[in-house]
Amino acid sequence: MTEYRKPLPRPDQDSRPFWKSCQAHQMALQQCGGCGRFRFPPRLVCPHCLSEEASWTPVGGGGRVYVSLVMYRPPNSAWEGDVPYNLSMVELEEGVRLWSNVVGCDPETVQIGDRVQLQYDDVTPEYTLPRFRRVQE
Amino acid sequence: MLDVKGRYAIVGIGETAVGKLPEMTTFSLTLQAVHRALADAGLKPTDVDGVLCDQPNNSPQRAYAVTVAHAAGIPVTYATDLAMGGATPAASVAHAIMAIEAGLCHTVVCVHAQKQATGRLEPRRGELHDGKEDYEEPFGLLGAPAQHASAAARHMHEYGTTSAQLAAVAVAFRKHACLNPAATMRTPITVEDVLNSRWIVKPFHLLDCCLVSDGAGAVVVTSAERARDLPRRPIYVWGFGTGHRPDTLESPTLTTLGGAQSSAVAYRMAGVGPADVDFAEIYDCFTAIAMITLEDYGFCKKGEGGPFVENGRIELGGQLPVNTHGGLLSQGHVEGMLHITEAVKQLRGGEVEPERQVPNARLGIVSGHGATLSCHATLLLSNEQ
Numbered sequence: 001m002t003e004y005r006k007p008l009p010r011p012d013q014d015s016r017p018f019w020k021s022c023q024a025h026q027m028a029l030q031q032c033g034g035c036g037r038f039r040f041p042p043r044l045v046c047p048h049c050l051s052e053e054a055s056w057t058p059v060g061g062g063g064r065v066y067v068s069l070v071m072y073r074p075p076n077s078a079w080e081g082d083v084p085y086n087l088s089m090v091e092l093e094e095g096v097r098l099w100s101n102v103v104g105c106d107p108e109t110v111q112i113g114d115r116v117q118l119q120y121d122d123v124t125p126e127y128t129l130p131r132f133r134r135v136q137e
Numbered sequence: 138m139l140d141v142k143g144r145y146a147i148v149g150i151g152e153t154a155v156g157k158l159p160e161m162t163t164f165s166l167t168l169q170a171v172h173r174a175l176a177d178a179g180l181k182p183t184d185v186d187g188v189l190c191d192q193p194n195n196s197p198q199r200a201y202a203v204t205v206a207h208a209a210g211i212p213v214t215y216a217t218d219l220a221m222g223g224a225t226p227a228a229s230v231a232h233a234i235m236a237i238e239a240g241l242c243h244t245v246v247c248v249h250a251q252k253q254a255t256g257r258l259e260p261r262r263g264e265l266h267d268g269k270e271d272y273e274e275p276f277g278l279l280g281a282p283a284q285h286a287s288a289a290a291r292h293m294h295e296y297g298t299t300s301a302q303l304a305a306v307a308v309a310f311r312k313h314a315c316l317n318p319a320a321t322m323r324t325p326i327t328v329e330d331v332l333n334s335r336w337i338v339k340p341f342h343l344l345d346c347c348l349v350s351d352g353a354g355a356v357v358v359t360s361a362e363r364a365r366d367l368p369r370r371p372i373y374v375w376g377f378g379t380g381h382r383p384d385t386l387e388s389p390t391l392t393t394l395g396g397a398q399s400s401a402v403a404y405r406m407a408g409v410g411p412a413d414v415d416f417a418e419i420y421d422c423f424t425a426i427a428m429i430t431l432e433d434y435g436f437c438k439k440g441e442g443g444p445f446v447e448n449g450r451i452e453l454g455g456q457l458p459v460n461t462h463g464g465l466l467s468q469g470h471v472e473g474m475l476h477i478t479e480a481v482k483q484l485r486g487g488e489v490e491p492e493r494q495v496p497n498a499r500l501g502i503v504s505g506h507g508a509t510l511s512c513h514a515t516l517l518l519s520n521e522q
Contacts, residue, residue: 007274015271040386041272067287067391072336075279087278087338089287089386097386099276108339112294129275 004124005078014042017056022128025120029094031057040096061118063092063132065102068110086110090132092118104133142407143522145234146364146371147356149178150478155352155469156321159255163193164208166250170353170474171209174246178357179368182210185357187236187245189229190218191472194251196262205248215242220265221514222507223420224379224395225249226354226474228514231377233358243359249474250353267509272386281422282338282346284385284509289340289425291391295440298428300340302443304331306424307344307466309452314463316453316493321348322467345424347465354474356481361522372481375409375500376517378402385510392440394426395513396433396504403515404435409500411435414517416483416495417457418476420506421464430504431459434515458495473505477516484520 011019018041021028029038032046033053045052067089074080086107091097102110103119116132123129151173153166161169167190175182188211190202198204202216215236219225226249233245252259278284292298308328314320326344334343364371380398382388404410411434419434421427428442436457437445445451451459462468462479469475480501482488495501499521505514 006277007270007279009271009275011271041269067290069283069286069290070336070339071277071283072338073282075277075283079277082277084336084339085277087276087283099273099278099386101276112290123275127275 006123008124008127014044018042019127021056021058022120022130023126025128026058027118027130028056028058029096030054038094038096040098059118060093063090063116063118065110065112065114065116066091066097068102068112070107084108088132090116098130100130100132102132102134110134138406139235139238141234141377142375143373144361145237145358145374146361147230147374147481147518148359148364148367148369148371149174149180149357150481151175151177151355152475152478153353155319155350155471155475157254158252158351159258161351162259163196163250163252163256166252166351166353167205167248168209170250170355171205171246171248174355174357177369180244180357183212185211185244185246186213187215187233187242188213189216189232189245189247191220191225191249192218192265194253194265195256195259197265211246213242215245221505221512223422223472224505224507224512224514226472226477227503227505227516228379230356230358230374230477230516231379231514234374234377237358237360244363245358246355247358248353248355249472251472252351253349253470254351256351282341285423285426286338286341287385288391288394288429288510289423292425292429293340295392296443298443300332300342301328302447303345303424303428304328305447306421306427306451307331309446310421310460310464311467312452313461313493314467316490317463317468318490320463320468321350322463341423347422348467348470350469350471352469352471354471354478356477370485370520372484372518372520373522374516375519376403376405376407378406378515380513382511391510392429394429394433394506394510396430396506396515399513399515400434400502403517407517409517414457414500414502415498416461416501417459418461418480418501418503419459419464420473420476420504421460421466422506424466426506427459427464430506434502434504453493453495461489461493461495476503480518484518486520
């Protein structure tokens with residue numbers, strides 16, 4: 001098996017539950033116990049209502065593309081075989097945005113507003129990355 | 138609000154060579170810029186008591202400004218590092234004024250040095266990073282172009298801005314660099330050349346992206362009273378501002394950036410508006426960022442930046458000359474410090490090649506933009522008190 005050379009997350013006390021939820025193929029986000037809003041990236045305190053109460057709530061997996069970029073120049077040698085690839089900021093139905101990649105299609109064809117669905121990429125035995133696939137309206 | 142207008146001045150500027158400087162360390166570039174600025178100001182190190190820096194990219198360390206002060210022979214009472222990426226140089230002039238106003242010091246040198254071109258040849262002791270790597274790098278989001286392209290992509294989506302309009306920014310600044318012997322890129326380019334240059338991260342072509350350089354610059358800030366006794370024509374600070382955006386993932390918009398808030402504060406402090414500005418030195422890490430800043434500064438309506446930058450409007454001889462030295466896109470990248478030194482030269486008169494001199498320059502605006510899309514600082518500078 002070839003060694004995985006791309007950067008991996010370095011989970012800490014705040015982010016470990018998020019990365020574990022991805023590994024379990026059930027991505028979860030913090031949902032505030034005070035105001036009910038979801039937040040991302042993970043942090044202790046709700047920036048809206050200041051509550052420290054939160055539950056890790058699995059997301060539905062649906063979202064829309066907010067930004068779509070196509071990386072042409074490999075950021076380092078680990079991506080030489082991947083370019084051009086799609087790099088998208090996805091807005092989840094839960095109201096938070098995250099960076100990921102829309103896969104399974106020509107990277108150039110991804111448009112802002114496209115509907116996407118979450119899927120999981122087990123890049124190593126320890127780490128799973130969320131990716132997205134375009135779906136019909 | 139602080140009543141600053143006309144009470145503080147930039148009295149000295151210093152620049153090192155800009156380009157590939159493999160034999161220089163960041164620290165040596167810092168000291169060279171400091172000493173050149175002091176020499177320009179007619180000051181000895183012992184005449185200065187404040188230093189402001191930002192940290193070396195490949196060696197973040199505590200109290201770098203104090204280390205610099207000690208090595209430069211400057212007996213500081215006030216010295217600290219600011220950390221706003223490319224907004225730091227402009228913000229450091231504001232902080233210098235606030236420190237002097239508060240009585241912490243009387244004369245401050247603000248310096249920035251970097252080794253983005255050959256810095257990999259230096260031993261690396263850590264890396265100044267943004268703290269968002271876990272949510273970006275695993276997905277292949279690395280490097281400044283990808284970190285800034287989202288603003289361009291949203292602007293094109295929301296306002297129909299075109300690649301050709303972004304290219305006009307690069308063409309304008311290259312025209313100015315061609316008149317600047319100190320500029321790195323001095324071959325004229327056309328819009329077609331920009332559009333034909335290879336994609337880095339769509340929507341940015343190669344020529345939409347700034348240079349990477351080694352180099353340093355510094356400015357000396359003091360009171361108008363002290364400035365009277367010094368050899369150079371004082372360039373007065375009429376106003377300053379800062380403005381920072383929510384995180385890129387959480388911001389309600391990526392097409393209005395920190396410059397809207399930052400310039401509003403600076404204009405109010407100075408009692409002027411965009412119509413009073415004769416020229417602008419605008420942080421141009423990418424063509425789209427410069428265009429968005431011009432909108433945010435009120436030179437045109439939000440969304441109309443595309444048409445505004447076309448047809449020579451931002452070229453020397455046009456309605457609002459921008460980046461008269463060639464900017465980060467064509468002169469070299471010293472994180473915006475040379476936008477400040479260029480503004481000072483334009484306002485002093487007789488310090489730039491005559492073809493690059495803005496005629497009757499009286500009021501210039503300088504922008505700093507940094508930490509991807511987050512930070513912004515604005516300066517309004519004038520040769521009138």
